[in-house]
Amino acid sequence: DAGITQSPRHKVTETGTPVTLRCHQTENHRYMYWYRQDPGHGLRLIHYSYGVKDTDKGEVSDGYSVSRSKTEDFLLTLESATSSQTSVYFCAIRRDTATNYGYTFGSGTRLTVV
């Protein structure tokens, strides 16, 4: 939707293994975000990026790292996956026009850590 795709859509991994989720946009937006969503917690911000190689932490960043080497790609890495990181992960981009500062979300990645 609106030029933002997440991959993979589903992944099952074992505890202790590294996992990388990818968010790709085609519209050259500066700001990109990674959220996780768990029952009873709503959307929680993990990390965000405001440009190539410019990233910052959100409220639940422990255990996650991100990278943005190109404008179009924002990668989320779980260095050593734990069961508590089982969640649905959403990527988002921020629009930046004179009258619209809204956000567009990807379809999500459902990650299960066993």
Place this chain on the structure above:
Amino acid sequence: DAKTTQPPSMDCAEGRAANLPCNHSTISGNEYVYWYRQIHSQGPQYIIHGLKNNETNEMASLIITEDRKSSTLILPHATLRDTAVYYCIVLTGGSYIPTFGRGTSLIVHP
């Protein structure tokens, strides 16, 4: 960004209008009111936004009070597919870390 308050849940009969309220009493003059919805397991989807005038699009209408301290999202003829969580947030050009809160869970029943 101003904080918003929404009821945790609402229900509506299919075919009737669904009116979802949002309180944003600390909103500032340059903050827009945005509405999103999230259907189960999907990413949040943009619905509509406005600054101070009422707005309408193919999905919904947005009514903002004159003092801008509250707004109402109206789904004129709710269908079962409108069952979702609806989020109201306020944003400006300087809003870079959005907070979506818990939203309102709307259930449309037959």
